[in-house]
Every structure is written in structure tokens, then in C-alpha cells.
Amino acid sequence: MAQEFPTQARVVIIGGGIIGCSVAYHLTKLGWTDVVLLEQGQLSGGTTWHAAGLVGQLRSHANMTGLIRYSTQLYSELEAETGLATGWKNCGSLAVARTSDRMTVLKRTAASARAQGVAVEVISPREAADLWPVMAMDDLVGAVWLPGDGKANPTDLTQSLAKGTRNRGARIIERVRVTGITVKDGTVRGVETDRGDIAAEIVVNCAGQWARKVGLMCGVTVPLHSAEHMYIVTGKIEGVHPDLPVLRDPDGYIYFKEEVGGLVMGGFEPEAKPWGMNGIPDDFEFALLADDWDQFEILMQNALVRVPQLETTEVRKFYNGPESFTPDNNFILGEAPELRNFYVGAGFNSMGIASAGGAGRALAEWIVNGAPAMDLWPVDIRRFARFNNNPRWLHDRVKETLGLHYAMPWPNRELHTARPFRRSPLYDRLASKGACFGSKMGWERANWFAEAGQRPETDYAFGRQNWHEAVKREMNATRQAAGMFDQTSFTKLLVQGRDAAKALNRICAADVDVGIGRSVYTGMLNKRGGYESDLTVMRLAVDRFLIVTGSAQAVHDADWIRRNTSPDAHVTLTDVTSAYAVLALMGPNARDILGRITSADLSNAGFPFATIREIDIGYATAYANRMTYVGELGWELIVPSEFAVGVYEALHQAGRDLGLVDCGYYALEVLRIEKGFRAWSRELTPDINPHEAGLAFAVSFDKPGGFIGREALMRAKQAGAPVRRIVQFTLDDPEPMLWGGELILRDGKPVGEVRSAAYGHTLGRSVALGLIEDRGGVDREFIVSGRFEIDLAGERHPATAHLKCPYDPKSERVRADVGEPRAAA
Ligand SMILES: Cc1cc2nc3c(=O)[nH]c(=O)nc-3n(C[C@H](O)[C@H](O)[C@H](O)COP(=O)(O)OP(=O)(O)OC[C@H]3O[C@@H](n4cnc5c(N)ncnc54)[C@H](O)[C@@H]3O)c2cc1C
Numbered sequence: 001m002a003q004e005f006p007t008q009a010r011v012v013i014i015g016g017g018i019i020g021c022s023v024a025y026h027l028t029k030l031g032w033t034d035v036v037l038l039e040q041g042q043l044s045g046g047t048t049w050h051a052a053g054l055v056g057q058l059r060s061h062a063n064m065t066g067l068i069r070y071s072t073q074l075y076s077e078l079e080a081e082t083g084l085a086t087g088w089k090n091c092g093s094l095a096v097a098r099t100s101d102r103m104t105v106l107k108r109t110a111a112s113a114r115a116q117g118v119a120v121e122v123i124s125p126r127e128a129a130d131l132w133p134v135m136a137m138d139d140l141v142g143a144v145w146l147p148g149d150g151k152a153n154p155t156d157l158t159q160s161l162a163k164g165t166r167n168r169g170a171r172i173i174e175r176v177r178v179t180g181i182t183v184k185d186g187t188v189r190g191v192e193t194d195r196g197d198i199a200a201e202i203v204v205n206c207a208g209q210w211a212r213k214v215g216l217m218c219g220v221t222v223p224l225h226s227a228e229h230m231y232i233v234t235g236k237i238e239g240v241h242p243d244l245p246v247l248r249d250p251d252g253y254i255y256f257k258e259e260v261g262g263l264v265m266g267g268f269e270p271e272a273k274p275w276g277m278n279g280i281p282d283d284f285e286f287a288l289l290a291d292d293w294d295q296f297e298i299l300m301q302n303a304l305v306r307v308p309q310l311e312t313t314e315v316r317k318f319y320n321g322p323e324s325f326t327p328d329n330n331f332i333l334g335e336a337p338e339l340r341n342f343y344v345g346a347g348f349n350s351m352g353i354a355s356a357g358g359a360g361r362a363l364a365e366w367i368v369n370g371a372p373a374m375d376l377w378p379v380d381i382r383r384f385a386r387f388n389n390n391p392r393w394l395h396d397r398v399k400e401t402l403g404l405h406y407a408m409p410w411p412n413r414e415l416h417t418a419r420p421f422r423r424s425p426l427y428d429r430l431a432s433k434g435a436c437f438g439s440k441m442g443w444e445r446a447n448w449f450a451e452a453g454q455r456p457e458t459d460y461a462f463g464r465q466n467w468h469e470a471v472k473r474e475m476n477a478t479r480q481a482a483g484m485f486d487q488t489s490f491t492k493l494l495v496q497g498r499d500a501a502k503a504l505n506r507i508c509a510a511d512v513d514v515g516i517g518r519s520v521y522t523g524m525l526n527k528r529g530g531y532e533s534d535l536t537v538m539r540l541a542v543d544r545f546l547i548v549t550g551s552a553q554a555v556h557d558a559d560w561i562r563r564n565t566s567p568d569a570h571v572t573l574t575d576v577t578s579a580y581a582v583l584a585l586m587g588p589n590a591r592d593i594l595g596r597i598t599s600a601d602l603s604n605a606g607f608p609f610a611t612i613r614e615i616d617i618g619y620a621t622a623y624a625n626r627m628t629y630v631g632e633l634g635w636e637l638i639v640p641s642e643f644a645v646g647v648y649e650a651l652h653q654a655g656r657d658l659g660l661v662d663c664g665y666y667a668l669e670v671l672r673i674e675k676g677f678r679a680w681s682r683e684l685t686p687d688i689n690p691h692e693a694g695l696a697f698a699v700s701f702d703k704p705g706g707f708i709g710r711e712a713l714m715r716a717k718q719a720g721a722p723v724r725r726i727v728q729f730t731l732d733d734p735e736p737m738l739w740g741g742e743l744i745l746r747d748g749k750p751v752g753e754v755r756s757a758a759y760g761h762t763l764g765r766s767v768a769l770g771l772i773e774d775r776g777g778v779d780r781e782f783i784v785s786g787r788f789e790i791d792l793a794g795e796r797h798p799a800t801a802h803l804k805c806p807y808d809p810k811s812e813r814v815r816a817d818v819g820e821p822r823a824a825a
Pocket of ligand 1: 014015016017018019020038039040041042043044045046047048049050051052053054055176177178179206207208209210211214229230231319320321322323345346347348349350351352353354355
């Protein structure tokens with residue numbers, strides 16, 4: 001008997017592609033069976049059905065690799081559970097390099113893959129050709145072999161997940177279109193459909209390339225845009241057999257896999273073709289776009305180089321299907337900051353089949369626990385703001401993001417499309433002074449300043465890049481005279497109200513219920529004791545706090561504060577980022593320079609470290625916060641935007657004979673690493689607690705009322721030496737460049753990875769902050785007794801671990817000036 005259409009459910013999932021089915025499957029596995037999945041057409045009929053089905057494990061972030069490793073495990077076991085085949089074949093994969101730079105990438109990836117437990121071998125072109133006999137190998141430099149990779153049949157996999165879901169009692173209903181989302185008091189209440197309304201506690205948007213539109217139904221930002229994505233299927237080719245590994249040739253933008261004795265050949269061309277500018281048709285089901293051989297040409301040409309037999313092989317089918325891409329090529333996961341209980345799992349950038357198992361489980365855990373179970377920041381929905389949803393911007397950006405899959409992943413690679421996007425009031429001034437801009441959270445930020453006659457453009461390389469000397473100059477100025485950094489991109493949040501002090505003190509690990517005019521460096525911790533953010537809280541009045549936090553954390557931190565503040569509390573939060581520019585004046589001459597244009601007392605007694613005052617600067621009135629992110633005397637000047645240019649000019653005039661120099665983010669980054677200052681999302685993550693980070697001194701364990709994460713921290717403290725720790729390293733050899741992501745070895749065994757690194761000109765060598773782990777505990781003895789090395793693309797370089805920061809200004813005056821700790825990133 002046909003079941004009645006439901007009128008309520010605990011969870012409604014919108015979209016029956018592989019992602020929606022995986023979320024449903026994992027919810028039921030976690031015991032939540034009152035789940036209804038709605039699909040407007042038939043299961044897998046959106047994008048999923050025509051995917052090539054490649055499942056490659058390697059990602060640049062360990063937790064992301066972990067998600068796909070779980071996918072491979074699930075896909076290999078699912079048939080035994082459900083009785084429905086998934087087409088999973090553990091055929092392994094090869095990635096080949098045509099250039100030595102690409103080989104460096106492969107070797108770097110191989111080293112970190114090993115640290116993540118992924119089986120990988122660096123092999124010669126000959127060995128690669130033995131594994132893949134139909135390829136031409138003369139132009140190759142080398143390859144890596146990943147025996148754990150594989151391929152699956154996307155439609156079968158989706159059906160198998162759906163069967164597992166139904167077996168545990170959840171409902172999947174096809175041919176139902178969600179037409180609206182019901183909302184009350186900022187919380188989702190259910191969905192409207194073309195067959196009636198369903199009330200629900202939780203709604204999950206897994207609508208693939210329709211997810212942006214579904215988000216707009218309820219004011220939720222899901223920034224994605226479709227692009228055409230193509231592959232061909234050939235007739236039979238001699239030597240191609242069912243066990244042939246997947247082959248990736250990223251320098252040619254292409255991949256291959258076996259299919260019925262022929263090859264599937266597709267790729268990621270450098271300039272993609274956006275699609276769906278006027279919206280995605282609702283009835284775009286099991287549909288394809290027209291063949292586009294012109295767009296495919298660059299892939300075809302490269303494929304002929306790799307597999308010459310293609311010249312004489314018939315092309316049986318051309319698949320051109322649209323897929324959704326995001327502004328940074330990572331998918332979008334999590335609870336929407338704009339609407340409680342509304343979750344999103346979308347924007348899979350042509351990695352949805354590989355990611356579905358892990359991403360589906362991660363989202364299900366997030367729903368059931370109300371929080372992610374691990375650091376998922378690279379895919380967290382809160383990394384985007386509402387301005388990222390601008391359709392014209394998305395259209396221009398996805399032209400680039402599709403190609404990023406196989407583009408050279410230079411360590412400091414910047415995206416170049418759809419820029420400039422957000423500009424500081426000083427943008428033109430800095431541009432005229434030779435700034436080479438990078439981009440973060442949409443902001444154009446000066447990375448480094450070119451000398452007269454030098455091109456302000458970065459030439460990428462794994463060794464020293466063309467800004468090496470520029471950064472040295474900027475660092476030296478900051479350490480010896482003064483540097484000025486435009487940190488306008490920093491997020492500024494104003495938290496006000498009668499209960500603001502109480503609410504913030506519960507959310508922050510340090511005591512922020514301090515006297516007016518005090519600045520406090522603190523973490524915001526989750527229940528596991530891990531860092532949700534690190535920031536500076538400045539008390540402006542009894543009931544008013546200004547928070548300065550990282551540029552990328554605006555939406556995330558505001559969301560964290562809001563969701564951890566009782567709705568009854570008298571507290572408001574306003575993002576005032578656009579209202580203020582931030583100019584950081586840093587260096588031993590900072591006091592003399594600022595002193596020339598302010599009447600404020602800047603002495604240590606009159607303006608001590610970790611205090612904030614409203615002062616006059618030139619004609620402006622601005623906040624000056626005595627903090628440092630570079631380990632020198634200095635002030636962060638928080639200036640109303642319209643006064644920023646005036647303050648900038650006045651400071652330069654005052655600093656002309658005192659060595660004041662414009663400095664960029666590359667210098668800022670290495671100045672902080674030399675000083676051992678940790679940065680959120682690098683050293684400080686939701687998985688790392690203050691004991692592990694070496695920042696327990698910035699936690700106020702005994703403050704009245706406690707704080708979120710205290711219990712977990714106390715347990716961790718009682719457990720003894722942490723099993724992992726952030727440690728500072730320098731390379732013994734002054735030549736090599738470290739970039740971050742490199743493998744760390746102790747006594748020849750992998751123990752961790754570099755989280756941040758740069759060339760420290762003050763120290764005269766590369767300097768790094770790394771996370772090292774040992775089950776027996778990482779105590780002082782473990783660090784001092786070990787022989788450390790850092791693996792640089794297969795070469796091991798001796799490194800020294802530092803228990804104390806190696807950059808230690810000798811002068812007592814500087815020590816008194818600098819203070820501890822420091823301001824936010
Ligand atoms: C040519 C090509 C090759 C690819 N190759 C690979 C590969 O080798 N490996 C890999 O990992 N990935 C690959 N992908 C990517 C992969 O196919 C996608 O990432 C994945 O299928 C996305 O799944 P999804 O569930 O998010 O979207 P979809 O499969 O599109 O599912 C979303 C569903 O939501 C439904 N829906 C939308 N709006 C509503 C509504 N209002 N009400 C009800 N239902 C709604 C749609 O009908 C649709 O079925 C490829 C993609 C393409 C185009």
C-alpha cells in the first residue's frame with residue numbers, strides 16, 4: 001500500500017544525489033531514523049549520474065584526506081551491507097609529472113600522505129609505464145603511485161546508500177519538489193513542497209547546483225556557480241584492462257580511467273566555461289549539455305601526447321554535464337550562520353563522489369551533535385560571507401576554480417579572477433608604492449612591496465621567490481626602525497549590552513571582564529577545549545567591547561559568539577569591520593613616530609602594553625591598541641575608515657627620517673613565526689587545545705563562572721604531557737625554503753607536519769611552527785632528546801626544535817616594550 005505523504009519529520013533532506021543520500025545514510029547509522037529525503041526527480045538524476053567516479057584520497061589538509069579515506073572504506077564495504085553493488089574497484093591511481101616543479105609537488109604530497117597513513121610510492125617514469133602500459137613516458141620526470149585509490153559507479157553507489165537508509169527506516173520520496181522553507185524566530189521549521197508542507201526540526205540543503213537557489217528561499221548564503229565539465233568515452237583500446245589504475249596527468253590537465261575496455265578521458269582545463277547564468281532549470285534531470293569540442297580541445301591535445309593510440313580510437317560518447325563550483329574549490333558544509341537548524345552540504349567541485357562518504361558522515365555528526373566532530377574549517381560554510389553570493393562575481397571566479405584541481409599548487413598561490421573585490425581605503429596609496437596584492441576574505445592585501453623598477457608581481461617557485469629581498473627589507477625595517485602594515489582586513493566586532501561582559505567571559509578562555517581600556521588576548525574554545533578562534537578583546541566601556549579577530553573569521557566568530565550567548569541576555573553583536581581601517585605601526589621607532597603626531601602620553605607608564613586608548617593622531621581621533629603581532633614595540637591604530645588616508649599620510653610624514661617603511665603580509669607572517677606567535681586555522685584549530693598549543697598561560701582557569709571548554713582542558717591537564725604539541729623549528733642549513741605542509745621526522749620517524757613556515761631573515765634561515773605527535777606524550781624530554789629533520793620534497797634537512805623562541809631581542813628596553821602575549825591574526 002502506498003504510504004501517505006509525511007507531514008512531519010525530525011530531519012528533511014532536500015536532494016537525492018550522492019550527497020543527500022550519504023547524509024541520510026549516516027544519520028540513520030547514528031540512530032536518527034525519522035528522516036525524509038525529498039528528490040524533485042529521480043535519485044542521482046542531477047549531477048551524480050554522469051560523474052566519472054574517480055576516488056582519489058590525497059588532499060592538502062589531513063582531515064580532508066581522512067574524509068576520503070573513510071569514503072574508500074565505506075564504498076568497499078557497502079555492498080556487503082545493502083546487497084547493492086557500488087562498482088567500487090580498488091584499482092589504485094598514478095599521478096605523473098612532466099616538469100621538475102610538478103615532481104616537487106608530487107614528492108611533497110607523498111611525504112605528507114605517508115604522515116597521514118596513505119600508502120604512496122614515488123616511482124620512475126619506467127615504473128609508471130609498467131603500471132600503465134598504454135601511456136607515452138618519454139617526456140615524464142617521474143610519478144607517484146597510490147595503491148589505495150579507486151573508482152566507483154556513482155549511480156550504483158547512490159542507490160546503495162539509499163537502500164541502507166531505507167533499511168533503517170528512513171523515507172526517500174522521489175518526484176517531490178521543495179518550493180519554500182518555513183522559518184520562525186530565526187529557526188527553520190520545515191519545508192513547503194509541491195505535494196504539501198512538512199514540519200521539521202532540521203532541514204538539510206543537499207540540492208547540488210540548485211543549492212544556491214534553495215538557500216535564497218530562506219536567506220542563506222550558498223555561494224556556488226555551475227560550470228560545464230566534460231569527458232569522453234572511447235572504444236576499446238589494446239592494453240586497456242579492467243584493473244588499469246586511474247591515471248592523472250595534471251600538467252596536461254587530464255585524467256583517464258578504464259571503462260569497458262576503452263578509456264574515460266576528462267580533465268580540468270585552465271579556463272572553465274560557466275553555465276546556468278539564468279538559473280538552473282528545475283527539470284534538468286538525467287540531462288547533458290551540448291558537446292563542445294572547442295572547449296575540450298586543450299584536453300584532447302594533451303591526451304594525444306599521453307596516449308598516442310587515441311589518434312586512431314573511436315570516441316563513443318561525449319559527456320558534458322554541469323557541476324557546481326565554489327569560490328575556493330572546497331565544498332560547503334555545516335549549519336548556516338543565518339538560520340538555526342538549516343544545514344548545507346553542497347558545492348562539491350567535481351569531487352562529490354570521492355567526498356560523499358566522509359562528507360556525509362561529517363555532516364550527519366554535525367547535525368546529531370550540534371557541532372562538527374573535528375576541524376572542518378577548509379569546508380566550513382562560515383568561511384563565506386554574504387558578499388560571496390554575488391552572481392556576477394561567482395560567474396567570473398568559477399572560470400578559475402575548476403582548473404585549480406590540476407593547476408600548479410604553488411605554496412603561496414593567489415587566485416587572480418574576480419579581483420579586486422574588497423579594497424581598503426589605502427588600496428590606491430599602497431598600489432602606487434609598488435604593493436603586490438594577495439587576497440583574503442575578498443580583501444586586497446599588500447603581500448610585499450616592489451622596489452623602484454621592480455614588477456609588483458610574484459614569480460612562483462618552490463625555492464626563493466622574487467620578493468625574497470623585499471621581505472628582508474621590510475622585516476629589517478620593522479625589527480630595527482619601523483614598519484607600517486595595512487591590517488584593515490582584520491575583522492572587528494562590537495559586542496555591547498548590560499550582559500556583554502558576562503557573556504564574553506563565558507565564551508573566552510582568558511578573563512575579559514577587565515578594567516576599561518584593557519586589551520586581552522584570548523582563545524574562544526569549543527567543548528573539546530579546541531580553538532574556535534583566537535582574538536583580542538578590548539574593553540571600551542562597562543557595557544562595550546571591541547573584538548579584533550582574523551580577516552577570514554568574521555562570519556565564523558560572530559556566529560560562535562551569537563550561538564553561545566543566551567537569547568535572553570542583553571547583548572548585541574555588530575560587525576563593524578567596514579567602519580574601521582587598521583594601521584599597525586610596529587618597530588623600535590614606533591613611539592617616536594607616533595609621538596610626533598599625537599598629544600597622548602605613549603610612555604610605558606602612560607600607555608602600557610595590552611591597553612587601548614582613544615587618542616588624537618594628526619587630525620583624526622582613533623583607537624590605539626598597544627599590542628604586537630610581530631614581537632616589537634607598536635600600536636594597532638583602529639581608525640574610522642574616512643580618516644585612514646589622513647592618518648597614513650601623517651604617519652609617513654612623521655616617520656620619514658625615522659626609517660618608516662610600508663610592509664606587507666609576507667613580512668608580517670614571518671615576523672610572527674620568528675616570534676613563535678600562533679595563528680588560527682594553522683597552529684590553532686578546533687582540534688588543538690591551549691596545552692597543546694603552548695598557550696595555557698593565556699587561559700584563566702579559575703575565573704568565576706568558568707568558560708566553555710574548561711572541563712575538557714582540566715581533564716587534559718590531569719592526563720599529563722599532551723600527545724601533541726606545537727613546536728618551533730629552524731632549519732640548520734640556512735639555504736632551503738620551507739613553506740608549510742612539510743613532514744617532520746624525529747629520529748628518522750614521521751612525527752608531524754609543519755603548519756606555518758617562512759624564511760626568517762632575522763634568524764638567517766627558514767623558521768617553522770610544526771605540530772608533532774607521540775602517543776607516549778610530547779614533553780620537554782621528547783623534544784630535547786630527539787634528532788629532528790624536515791622532509792623537503794624527499795630530501796631530509798636537519799632541524800632544531802626550540803623550547804624558547806630563538807628570536808630574543810637583547811635590549812631590555814625592547815623586552816619591556818614588547819610584552820606578551822599578542823594580538824590576533
Ligand atoms: C562530467 C563530470 C565528471 C565528474 N567526475 C567526478 C569524479 O570522477 N569523481 C568525483 O568525486 N566527482 C565527480 N564529479 C562531481 C560529482 O558528480 C558531483 O560532485 C556530485 O554528483 C554532486 O552530488 P550532489 O548530491 O551534491 O548533487 P546532485 O547529484 O546534483 O544532487 C542534487 C539533487 O538535488 C535535487 N534538487 C534540487 N533542488 C531540489 C528541490 N527544490 N527539491 C527537491 N530536490 C531538489 C536535484 O534534482 C538533484 O538530484 C563529476 C561531475 C561531472 C559533471
